[in-house]
Amino acid sequence: xxxxxxxRGLAQILALIVILAVDxxxxxxxxxxxxxxxxxxxxxxxxxxxxxxxxxxxLGMVLVIAxxxxxLSVGAVMAISGAVAASLADSHGLPVVLAAALGIGILCGLxxxxxxxxxxxxxxxxxxxxxxxxxxxxxxxxxxxxxxxxSPDLVWxxxxxxxxxxxxxxIAVGMLILTGxxxxxxxxxxxxxxxxxxxxxxxxxxxxxRAMILAVYVWCSVCAALxxxxxxxxxxxxxxxxxxxxxxxxxxxxxVIGGTSLFGGRFSLIxxxxxxxxxxxxxxxxxxxxxxxxxxxxxxxxxxxxVLLLQSPKLSGFSGIMARLRGTKP
Amino acid sequence: MENSLxxxxxxxxxxxxxxxxxxxxxxxxxxxxxxxxxIHALLGENGAGKSTLIKVVTGVFPRDAGVVRxxxxxxxxxxAKAAVQAGIATVYQEVNLLPNLSVAQNLxxxxxxxRFGVVREGEMRRRAKALLTExxxxxxxxxxxxxxxxxxxxxxxxxxxxDLSARVxxxxxxxxxxxxxxxxILFRIxxxxxxxxxxIVFVSHFLDQVYEISDxxxxxxxxxxxxxxxxxxxxxxxxxxxMLGRELAETTNARxxxxxxxxxEVCARFDNYGKAGYVAPFNLELxxxxxxxxxxxxxxxxxxxxxxxxxxxxxxxxxxxxxxVPVRLQSPRDGVRHGFGYCPEERKTDGIVxxxxxxxxxxxxxxxxRGLHRPLSRREQDEIARRYVKMLDIRPPDPERPVGLxxxxxxxxxxxxxxxxxxxxxxxxxxxxRGIDVGAHAEIIRLIRELCDDGLALLVISxxxxxxxxxxxxxxxxxxxxxxxxxxxxxxxxxxxLAAIAADGAAMQEARA
Numbered sequence: 001x002x003x004x005x006x007x008r009g010l011a012q013i014l015a016l017i018v019i020l021a022v023d024x025x026x027x028x029x030x031x032x033x034x035x036x037x038x039x040x041x042x043x044x045x046x047x048x049x050x051x052x053x054x055x056x057x058x059l060g061m062v063l064v065i066a067x068x069x070x071x072l073s074v075g076a077v078m079a080i081s082g083a084v085a086a087s088l089a090d091s092h093g094l095p096v097v098l099a100a101a102l103g104i105g106i107l108c109g110l111x112x113x114x115x116x117x118x119x120x121x122x123x124x125x126x127x128x129x130x131x132x133x134x135x136x137x138x139x140x141x142x143x144x145x146x147x148x149x150x151s152p153d154l155v156w157x158x159x160x161x162x163x164x165x166x167x168x169x170x171i172a173v174g175m176l177i178l179t180g181x182x183x184x185x186x187x188x189x190x191x192x193x194x195x196x197x198x199x200x201x202x203x204x205x206x207x208x209x210r211a212m213i214l215a216v217y218v219w220c221s222v223c224a225a226l227x228x229x230x231x232x233x234x235x236x237x238x239x240x241x242x243x244x245x246x247x248x249x250x251x252x253x254x255x256v257i258g259g260t261s262l263f264g265g266r267f268s269l270i271x272x273x274x275x276x277x278x279x280x281x282x283x284x285x286x287x288x289x290x291x292x293x294x295x296x297x298x299x300x301x302x303x304x305x306x307v308l309l310l311q312s313p314k315l316s317g318f319s320g321i322m323a324r325l326r327g328t329k330p
Numbered sequence: 331m332e333n334s335l336x337x338x339x340x341x342x343x344x345x346x347x348x349x350x351x352x353x354x355x356x357x358x359x360x361x362x363x364x365x366x367x368x369i370h371a372l373l374g375e376n377g378a379g380k381s382t383l384i385k386v387v388t389g390v391f392p393r394d395a396g397v398v399r400x401x402x403x404x405x406x407x408x409x410a411k412a413a414v415q416a417g418i419a420t421v422y423q424e425v426n427l428l429p430n431l432s433v434a435q436n437l438x439x440x441x442x443x444x445r446f447g448v449v450r451e452g453e454m455r456r457r458a459k460a461l462l463t464e465x466x467x468x469x470x471x472x473x474x475x476x477x478x479x480x481x482x483x484x485x486x487x488x489x490x491x492x493d494l495s496a497r498v499x500x501x502x503x504x505x506x507x508x509x510x511x512x513x514x515i516l517f518r519i520x521x522x523x524x525x526x527x528x529x530i531v532f533v534s535h536f537l538d539q540v541y542e543i544s545d546x547x548x549x550x551x552x553x554x555x556x557x558x559x560x561x562x563x564x565x566x567x568x569x570x571x572x573m574l575g576r577e578l579a580e581t582t583n584a585r586x587x588x589x590x591x592x593x594x595e596v597c598a599r600f601d602n603y604g605k606a607g608y609v610a611p612f613n614l615e616l617x618x619x620x621x622x623x624x625x626x627x628x629x630x631x632x633x634x635x636x637x638x639x640x641x642x643x644x645x646x647x648x649x650x651x652x653x654x655v656p657v658r659l660q661s662p663r664d665g666v667r668h669g670f671g672y673c674p675e676e677r678k679t680d681g682i683v684x685x686x687x688x689x690x691x692x693x694x695x696x697x698x699x700r701g702l703h704r705p706l707s708r709r710e711q712d713e714i715a716r717r718y719v720k721m722l723d724i725r726p727p728d729p730e731r732p733v734g735l736x737x738x739x740x741x742x743x744x745x746x747x748x749x750x751x752x753x754x755x756x757x758x759x760x761x762x763x764r765g766i767d768v769g770a771h772a773e774i775i776r777l778i779r780e781l782c783d784d785g786l787a788l789l790v791i792s793x794x795x796x797x798x799x800x801x802x803x804x805x806x807x808x809x810x811x812x813x814x815x816x817x818x819x820x821x822x823x824x825x826x827x828l829a830a831i832a833a834d835g836a837a838m839q840e841a842r843a
Contacts, residue, residue: 187697187705194694197683204642204680205748206666206698265685 008259011310012274015257015303019278023285030288039161043284045169051280052168053078053244055273056227057251058258059179060220062272065255067196067213068264069116069123071220074251076134077108078228078244083141085229086238089149097154098229105225108134109218117213131248138240148237158233168230172273175223180269192216196264250279253300257307278303339402341366341529342387342418342498347396349386354726356382357553359396364498364529369520371532371540371561373573374550375769380533381737383550384500388413388420400497419491423503424678425483427490429476434458436475437490465489465519481512485519492523499523500531505539506764509627509793517543535766537566549573573769594619596654597755597787598670600639603648609634610812611648616756616787621778623802624791625827631811632791633675636758639789640672641665652755666699671749675760675791677738681745684734688724689715691733691744696751718747723773739770746777756787763797775801795824807831 023043024030033042057074064071081101088097108130115126149155160167183189194202195209203209224244232238257275260267282303286296344362348355357379364370374380385391387398389407398405400417407413410420427436434451435442437458442449458471465485475483484504491499501520505513520530520543534540540547541561549556549572556572594617604611609631616622616639624632637643641659650659652668659665665672674680682691693711700706706714715729722743724736733744742762749757759778763771778801782788792798798805805822807815807830815830 185705186702187700188702190690190694190697190705191702194683194686194690197685198679200680201683202694202698204662204672204674205695206663207694208663208698265683 009268009271009274011307012258012271012278015307015310016274016278016281019281019285019303023281023288026285027288030285035164038164039166040164043288045166047277047280047284048169048172049166050284051277052172053227053231054247054250054254054279055172055276056175056223056230057220057247058254058272058276059175059269060216060223061248061251062255062258062260062267062269063179063183063192063216064123064220065196065252065260065262066192066264066267067216068199068262069213069216070127070252070262071112071217072124072127072248073108073112073130073134074220074224074227075244075246075248076131076138077105077221077224078231078247079138079238079240080108080134080141081105081225081228082232082238082243083138083147083240085154086147086149086232087141089151089154094151094153094157097151101229102222102225105221105223105228106218108225109221110214112221113214113217116217117210135240138238138243142238142240144240146237146239150236154229154233155236156233158230158236168234171226171230175226176269176273179219179223183269188212188215193265193267196267251276253304254279257304278307340364340399341401342531343397343399343402344383344387345397345399347383347386347398348394349382349391350394355553357386360550360553360555362387362548362555363558364531365546366497366527366529367524368545369524369530369532369543371534371544371547372550373533373540373547373569374556375573375739378550378573379553380550381502382553384420384502384531384533388418388500414491414494414496417495417497418500419494419496419498420500420502421484421487421491421504423506425480425487427475427483427487429483430474432472433462433469433475433478433486434471436486437461437471437493439490461489461493462486465522466515479512480507481509481515484508484516488519488523492528496528498529498531500533502533503535504532505534505536513539535771537569541566597652598639598668599651599654601649601651603638603645603650605634605638605643605646608643608811609638612806612813614639614806614813616789618755618785618787619782620803621782621788621790621801623798623805624789624808625795625798625805626808626831630808630831631813632808633760634811635806635808635813636672636760636789636791639665639756640670640758642672663698666695666752669752669755670758671695671752671754671756672758673742673745673749673760673762675764677741677745682733682741685732687730688719688733688736688744689729692718692729692747692751695748699752714751718750722747722777739766739774742766742770742774746774750781754786756789757781758789760791761793762790763792763794795827798827799824 027043030043033040033044061071061074081104084104085097085101088100112127112130115121115129116123157167162170183192191202191207191212194207195212199209228244231243254275255272256262257278258268258271260272279300282300283296286293286299340363342364344360347357347360349357360379360383362383372380372383382391386393389409389412405416407416407418428439431439434455438454443453443457444450455471462469462471465488467482467485469478469482475486488499488501504516508516520532524530532540532544544561546558547561547564547569548558549569551573596615597618598616600612600614602611602613612635624635626632634643638645640662641664642662644660650657657664657668659668662672678684683694689711692715693706696714697706712729718724719727719729724740724743724747733741736744762778763774766774775797778788778790790798790801799822802822804816804818805827806813807817807827809831817826817830
C-alpha cells in the first residue's frame with residue numbers, strides 16, 4: 001500500500017489532526033460514539049457520512065486531474081443520476097435503479113471523454129457543457145419538481161447500516177478499495193501518470209493515451225452517479241436544482257489538498273479522499289461551533305492556503321522543515 | 331598554468347565552488363577563470379558539472395562554498411535576473427524567450443521604452459532593428475520570434491543579453507541545433523563580442539567548433555576541475571583524455587567487413603511509401619543486423635521518414651511489410667505492436683516523462699505493449715530497470731530518481747533502455763547523439779553496433795556524417811523531402827554522401843564537412 005500513501009501525505013495527515021483537535025475544543029463530545037438501533041452515531045460518523053459524496057467525487061476527479069484534465073460536470077451528473085434513481089425507485093427494484101443511474105453515469109462520462117480525448121477539446125470547456133446542460137437534463141427528468149420516493153431499499157442505501165457502519169461510508173470505502181485495485185493492481189496507474197506527465201512522449205511510447213483519457217472520464221462520472229444516488233437516498237428525493245450543487249469545486253479542492261498537481265502526473269487516491277475528509281471535518285466543526293455557516297467559506301480558504309503553502313516547492317515548505325529537523329538537505 | 335605576469339586581471343574569477351544535491355557532490359572546489367575578451371570553452375562529459383557550475387555562478391542554484399568575483403569585486407547573485415544585472419548573462423540551448431511575442435518585444439521585455447505609461451512600439455522597433463543590425467541580422471522585428479529559425483532566436487537572445495550590459499556571456503550548447511551556415515554566423519558574432527572585451531564562456535560538445543573558436547579551455551570531470559589550458563598548445567587526443575580520464579580506443583571504421591556480403595533477412599520493407607506534402611514516396615528495406623543511416627540537411631525529410639516508418643505519422647500511399655507480412659501502421663501503438671521502437675530527436679518534449687522515475691520511464695513502452703491487464707510487478711520493474719541501468723551505465727545508477735534530473739546523455743540512454751526492454755526488431759533513432767558529450771557519444775555508437783550484431787534492424791538519423799559513415803551498412807541520402815540516393819559497401823564515405831546531398835551543386839557548402 002506504500003504506493004497509495006506516499007511520504008508526502010504527512011502535511012495532509014497533520015492538517016486533519018489539527019482540525020480534529022480544534023473540533024474537539026469546540027465540541028467536547030466530538031469523539032463520542034454511540035450505538036443506536038444497530039447504527040453508530042456521533043460527530044465522527046457524521047463527518048464520514050456527510051463526506052461521502054465529495055469523497056466519491058474526488059476518487060474520480062483525482063484520476064481525471066492526473067491526466068492533466070478536469071471535470072466540472074460531476075455536480076450535474078449527481079443531479080441526473082439522482083433524478084433517474086428517484087423516478088424509478090418506487091416502480092423498480094434496487095438493482096434496476098442502480099443499473100439505470102450508473103448507466104447514465106457511464107453515458108455522461110463517455111460524452112465528456114469523447115469531447116476531450118477524441119475531439120481534443122480543452123477539458124475545462126468540454127466538461128462545462130455537461131455542467132450546464134446536465135442540470136437541465138435532470139430537471140427534464142424530474143419535470144421540474146422535487147421527486148420523492150419511499151422505496152425502503154433505496155432509503156436504506158442512504159440511511160441504513162451494515163454492522164453498525166452507515167451504508168454510504170461502506171460504499172465509499174468499497175469504492176476506494178475498488179478504484180485502488182483497478183488503478184494500482186493493473187498498469188493503469190503508471191500509464192495515467194505517464195499520460196499526465198507527458199502525453200506526447202507517452203503516445204510515442206505506444207501508450208493508448210486516448211483510451212486512457214476516455215476511461216478516467218467514464219470512471220469519474222460513474223463515481224459521480226453513485227454519489228448522486230446516495231445523496232438522493234439520503235433525503236429520500238431528487239432535487240434537480242440543488243443536488244450536488246458546487247460539489248465539483250469541493251472535489252477539485254479535495255484533490256488539490258491531497259497534493260495532486262493540476263498539471264497532471266503523480267496522483268494519490270488516498271490523499272484525495274483525505275482531502276475530502278479535511279473539507280468535511282471543517283464543515284462539521286463550524287456547524288458544531290455555533291458560528292454562522294458563512295464562516296465555513298472563510299475557514300476553508302484559510303486551511304486550503306495553509307495546506308498549499310506547506311506543499312509549495314518555492315517555500316520548500318514542509319519537506320524543507322522536516323529535512324532541517326533531520327539535519328539533511330532537502 | 332597561471333601566468334603571474336599577465337597584466338590584465340581576470341574578468342570572472344570563480345574560486346573553490348562546491349555544490350551538493352543531497353548526497354551527490356555535483357561540484358567540488360572548482361576554480362574557473364575567464365579573461366576579458368577571450369572565448370573560453372567549458373568542457374566535460376555528461377554529469378561533469380558544467381551545467382551546475384553555470385547555474386551556481388548565475389545564482390540559479392545557491393552554492394555551498396566558494397566565491398565568485400567579477401572584475402575583482404565579489405558578487406553573489408541570488409537569481410538569474412540578479413546575475414544579469416551584475417553583468418553575467420546566460421543563453422541556454424533551449425532559448426528561454428517568448429516565441430509568441432515579437433522579436434522587438436523579446437529584446438526589450440521588462441524594459442520597453444515608455445511614454446505616459448504606454449509602450450512606444452515604434453521606438454522599440456527602431457531600437458530593436460538597430461541592435462540586430464549590429465549582429466548582422468536584417469529581419470522584421472515586428473514578427474513573432476517563434477516564426478524564425480532557432481539560429482535567429484539564439485542571436486536574439488544573445489543580442490538581448492549583450493544589450494543588458496553583459497560583461498560575461500555564457501552560451502550553453504548554442505550550436506546544438508544550428509546548421510553549418512548558422513554556426514558561422516554565431517561564431518562571427520562571438521568573435522565580434524570578444525573584441526569588445528566581453529568574456530565568453532562556450533559550452534559545446536563539438537570539439538571541432540571548440541578548436542575553431544576558443545582561446546582557452548577548462549575541463550571538468552565528475553564535479554572536479556581537471557585543468558585549464560591554452561587551446562593552441564593542446565593536442566586533441568590529450569583534450570579527450572582530460573575529458574574522459576581514460577585512454578581512448580582508436581577510432582576505427584566499425585563496419586564489419588566480413589559481414590558485408592552476407593545476405594541478411596529483411597525485417598521491414600516499405601514500397602512506394604509516403605505522404606503528400608510530407609515525404610515523397612520511397613522504397614526502403616531494413617534488414618536484421620543492419621544499420622541504415624539517413625543523411626541529409628535539416629528539413630530534408632529525415633525525421634519525417636522516421637516518423638512514417640514508426641507509425642507516428644500515417645502514410646497516404648504505399649505498402650509496409652514486416653517480415654514479409656503486409657501491415658498497417660496507423661499509430662505509434664501499431665509500430666510498437668509490430669516490434670518497432672523510436673527514439674525521437676526531441677528528448678524532452680517527445681521522449682522522457684520528466685516527473686516519473688528512471689524505472690518508470692524504462693518500463694513504459696514494455697508496459698504499454700503488454701497492455702493494462704498484464705502489469706509488470708514492482709519486482710519485475712526493479713529487475714528490468716537495474717539490468718538496463720547497469721548495461722547502459724546510466725548515471726547516477728539510481729532507478730528511483732526522476733528522469734528529468736538526469737543529464738541529456740543519460741536521458742538518451744533511458745530512452746534506449748525503454749525500447750530495448752520491449753525486445754524490438756527495429757529501432758529508429760533520430761539524432762541519438764545530439765547534445766551528448768564525447769564519452770557518451772562513443773558509447774552510444776558502440777551500442778548501435780552491438781545491437782545490430784545482435785540481429786536488430788536499425789534506422790539511424792544523424793547530422794554527423796562521420797558518425798553515419800562509421801556505423802552504417804547502407805546510407806539513404808535525402809534532399810528536399812525525397813530519398814535521392816542509396817549508398818552501400820565501399821561507396822559509403824563522406825565525400826559521396828556530400829555529393830549526393832549537393833547533387834544540384836548549391837547545397838554543397840551548406841553541408842557539414
